[in-house]
Amino acid sequence: MPWCSCCSKMAPKSQGAEGNLRNKVALKPGHSLMDWVRLGHSGVDLTGVGGVLLDVTPEQLAAHSKKNDAWIAIRGRVYNVTHYMDFHPGGDAELMRGIGKDGTSLFTQVHPWVNFESLLQKCLVGRLVQSNRSTGALPVLNKKTTTFIGKLFTKRGADQCDPQEKSVSMDWYQQLGTVTLQFFTLGDFPQTRVMLFTSHKDLTVHIKLGSLLHVTHLLLEDSVKWPCKVRTNCDTGMVEIYFTKATPHMWHKLGSPVEDDGQKRDVGQEPYDPMEVVSVSSVTHNTKLILLRHKHRIMDTIPIGYSVPVLATIDGAEVIRSYTPMAAALDEQFLPPDWSEDCLCLMVKQCSNGLMSRYLCDLKPEDVVNVGPAVGLLQLSVMDATTRLCLLAAGSGLTPMVNLILWALSTGKKKRFQKVSLLFFNLTSRDILWQDQLDRLATTDTRFCVTHVLTAADSEWSGQTGLLNLDMLQAVVPSFTEQKKHDTFVCICGPDQFRESSVRFLGEMGYPEEFYFVFQG
Numbered sequence: 001m002p003w004c005s006c007c008s009k010m011a012p013k014s015q016g017a018e019g020n021l022r023n024k025v026a027l028k029p030g031h032s033l034m035d036w037v038r039l040g041h042s043g044v045d046l047t048g049v050g051g052v053l054l055d056v057t058p059e060q061l062a063a064h065s066k067k068n069d070a071w072i073a074i075r076g077r078v079y080n081v082t083h084y085m086d087f088h089p090g091g092d093a094e095l096m097r098g099i100g101k102d103g104t105s106l107f108t109q110v111h112p113w114v115n116f117e118s119l120l121q122k123c124l125v126g127r128l129v130q131s132n133r134s135t136g137a138l139p140v141l142n143k144k145t146t147t148f149i150g151k152l153f154t155k156r157g158a159d160q161c162d163p164q165e166k167s168v169s170m171d172w173y174q175q176l177g178t179v180t181l182q183f184f185t186l187g188d189f190p191q192t193r194v195m196l197f198t199s200h201k202d203l204t205v206h207i208k209l210g211s212l213l214h215v216t217h218l219l220l221e222d223s224v225k226w227p228c229k230v231r232t233n234c235d236t237g238m239v240e241i242y243f244t245k246a247t248p249h250m251w252h253k254l255g256s257p258v259e260d261d262g263q264k265r266d267v268g269q270e271p272y273d274p275m276e277v278v279s280v281s282s283v284t285h286n287t288k289l290i291l292l293r294h295k296h297r298i299m300d301t302i303p304i305g306y307s308v309p310v311l312a313t314i315d316g317a318e319v320i321r322s323y324t325p326m327a328a329a330l331d332e333q334f335l336p337p338d339w340s341e342d343c344l345c346l347m348v349k350q351c352s353n354g355l356m357s358r359y360l361c362d363l364k365p366e367d368v369v370n371v372g373p374a375v376g377l378l379q380l381s382v383m384d385a386t387t388r389l390c391l392l393a394a395g396s397g398l399t400p401m402v403n404l405i406l407w408a409l410s411t412g413k414k415k416r417f418q419k420v421s422l423l424f425f426n427l428t429s430r431d432i433l434w435q436d437q438l439d440r441l442a443t444t445d446t447r448f449c450v451t452h453v454l455t456a457a458d459s460e461w462s463g464q465t466g467l468l469n470l471d472m473l474q475a476v477v478p479s480f481t482e483q484k485k486h487d488t489f490v491c492i493c494g495p496d497q498f499r500e501s502s503v504r505f506l507g508e509m510g511y512p513e514e515f516y517f518v519f520q521g
Contacts, residue, residue, distance in 0.1 A: 028086060036087045040122040047125050048080045053236060054126035058102070061128065065100025067092060071125060073102040075171060079123040102128065124236075168207055168214045177248040179224065183207055183216075185237040188381050189303040191374060192230055192239050196297040200224055200246060203255070207239065217258040221251040226297045227342035234380055234407060239301075272311050272370040273298070277363045279338040283347060285430055287396070288361045291328065291336060292344040292369055299342040304403045305491075305519065306376030308344075310369060314355050321356040323348065324519075325374070326402040330437040344371065347433065349396040378491075378517055380407070386489040387418045390477045392468070392502050394425040394494030398433050400519050404491060409445055422450040423476045425468065425498065429454060429461055451476060468498060473505045480510035493519035 040046065048069075056071070056078045064071035070082045072095075081099070085092040098106045171182045183190075183205070191208040200223035207214040224243035231240045245251075278291035294300075302308065307322040328345040329335045339345075350361040363369065383389065389408045391401045401422065408417045426432045438450045453464040453472070464472070478488055490511065492502045499518055506516055 027089065031087050033087075036084070036119075039083065044083075046080060046083050046122045048082065049125055053124070054078075055129045056126050057129060061102075062100045067096065067099075070096070070099045072098045072100075073104065073128040074107050075104050075173075076128050078125040078128050079120045080125050081120065081123060084120070084123065168209070170216060172254050174251055176250060177245050179220075179243050179245060179251065179254070181205065181216075181241045181243075181254075183214075183239040183241075185209060185239065188237070188379050189232060189234055190237060190239060190301075191303060192232065192241075192301040194228055194230060194241055194299045196224070196226055196228070200226065200297075201255075202258075205241065218255040219258060220255040221253055222247060222249075227299060227340055229341050230299060230301050232301055234304075272309075272372045274368050275344065275371050277365050277367045277369060278340075278343060279336055279365060280361070280363055281336055283433055287347060287349045287433060289328070289336065290346045290348060290360060290363065291338060292346065292371065293340070293342055295368070297342075300344070300374070302344075302374045303376060303378075304380060304407055305378035305400050305517075306374040307400075308374050309372040310346075310356065310360070311372065312356060312359050312370065314359050319356050319359075320372075322375075324399040326399050327406055330402065330406065330434065330441050334437055347396065347399050378519075382514070382517070383489045386487045388478070388488040389417045389420045390488060390490045391420070391422045392473075392477075392490065392492045392494070392498075393422065394468075394498040395427075395431070396433070397493035397495075397498070397519070398424065400493050401491065402434075405441070405448065409448060418447060420448045421476050422448075423453065423468075423473070424450060425453045425455060425494065427454065427456045428458065468501050468505070470505050470508060473502070474509065477506070477509065480506075480512075480515065486515065488515065490516035491519070492516065 056073070061071055061073055061078060064080070067085055068082060070085065071078055071080050073079075081088075081095065085095060088095045097103075169184045171184070173180055173182075183192075185207060186209075191206075193206040193208075195204040195206075196202065197204075201220045203216075203218050203220055203224075205216040207216075223246035225246055229242040231242070232238070233240075274295050275292040276295050278293050280291075281289045283289050302325045305324070307324045309320050309322050311318060311320050313319070323346045325344050326347060328339045328343065346360070348357050348360045350357045352358075360369070389404070391404065393401050405420060405422070408420045410416065422438065424432070424438070429435075432452060435452070441448050442450050451464065453466065453468075454461055455465070455467055457463075457465045466472070477490060480486060480488070490502075490506060492499055494502075503516070503518060
């Protein structure tokens with residue numbers, strides 16, 4: 001339940017345990033919860049600091065203590081609630097009680113069950129620190145967390161620590177029917193694995209950053225339902241894991257640590273996991289969308305642009321091919337009926353001479369596929385300074401572009417890109433993957449545009465035709481040398497010849513290697 005829908009003042013002492021006095025004020029027209037959500041997605045900078053996360057000292061926090069300049073700290077994080085004043089059902093006077101200081105205690109007394117992280121996510125200024133020296137991790141202030149957080153990491157001398165070893169901390173909060181774990185990292189897009197076993201209470205979370213694996217292993221206070229939801233904030237590296245409680249009630253604590261809590265070096269290649277086929281559906285005449293799910297209660301988050309190896313024994317020989325996991329749809333209305341949060345989605349084009357592609361496209365529900373750990377080289381941080389993203393794809397080269405498109409059009413500390421362009425090549429019109437979804441996205445989000453190009457078009461095709469050439473590329477990708485500010489990044493995926501031509505033409509347009517990324521086939 002969001003903060004603004006259930007805010008109340010503390011009950012007077014004379015009311016006793018039952019005295020939960022709710023004092024709401026009449027909000028001005030246009031200041032409902034949905035109006036607040038719309039404002040958060042409008043592109044307005046609610047942080048007041050350009051969306052750059054800061055370390056905020058108590059002295060700096062106290063300097064923002066006015067109604068028209070209002071910051072508040074809750075559980076170690078600082079929010080600019082200036083814009084929220086007129087949206088607060090308890091009134092601005094009630095909210096002003098915590099302005100300019102650490103309001104954690106007040107918040108906990110009044111409404112500890114509220115999901116303030118979700119409500120104020122667009123207002124996040126940074127973290128509360130005791131000095132201007134960064135500690136490398138958000139402080140953990142929740143007493144319920146500190147009962148076990150000390151066992152989360154292996155303690156070593158500062159001179160022996162890899163910077164990433166200090167980059168993960170954990171907090172949690174709950175509502176009557178849900179419990180949420182938050183992991184604060186400094187990773188570009190940390191890989192996460194969530195495992196839930198015995199009695200739906202034995203929880204293990206792996207956070208992988210570089211060569212380090214952070215392990216949290218807990219016996220939860222009570223059972224939770226599966227699947228969970230995992231959301232990664234690419235701006236901050238924060239990972240949130242949401243569970244629905246099996247029985248709605250307030251827990252006294254999150255749980256108890258198990259002895260293998262801690263941090264360790266990654267020991268190299270992980271084993272292949274058996275995954276069960278949920279469904280296989282047709283995308284085009286020769287391409288299938290395959291949903292996979294772990295045979296046990298396991299969920300993985302795959303960094304954008306990473307691929308996973310698939311292992312199968314075909315005609316007596318082991319065959320391994322890599323595929324890029326992707327969102328099951330560009331819009332929820334297109335999701336397959338059997339999809340759930342813990343599914344891994346692969347789009348596979350069946351080739352006549354492709355052993356693995358024919359094997360995968362012939363799979364049936366309940367068949368088992370062996371999938372290995374994700375690998376990749378793309379770092380989203382290389383695009384931090386860019387405002388335009390151009391994607392060049394041919395055929396099944398669309399697969400890594402899907403998650404890039406969704407990420408680029410999402411809102412975080414800013415609207416990430418002012419323009420996202422896809423130049424998409426296919427043989428014939430019936431080969432175009434997700435044409436309806438791509439075209440619909442272009443009509444619903446003005447920042448996105450797609451240009452379809454066919455290399456073997458029939459007479460009914462009215463769009464562009466031919467192989468990639470310099471003129472075609474220049475119509476979509478601005479020349480690097482003509483940009484006053486170099487704010488365009490290009491991603492490329494497709495057959496070898498397509499990738500080679502793309503790189504050659506970009507070179508002729510003045511693009512250095514650091515302004516484009518090539519996915520290898």
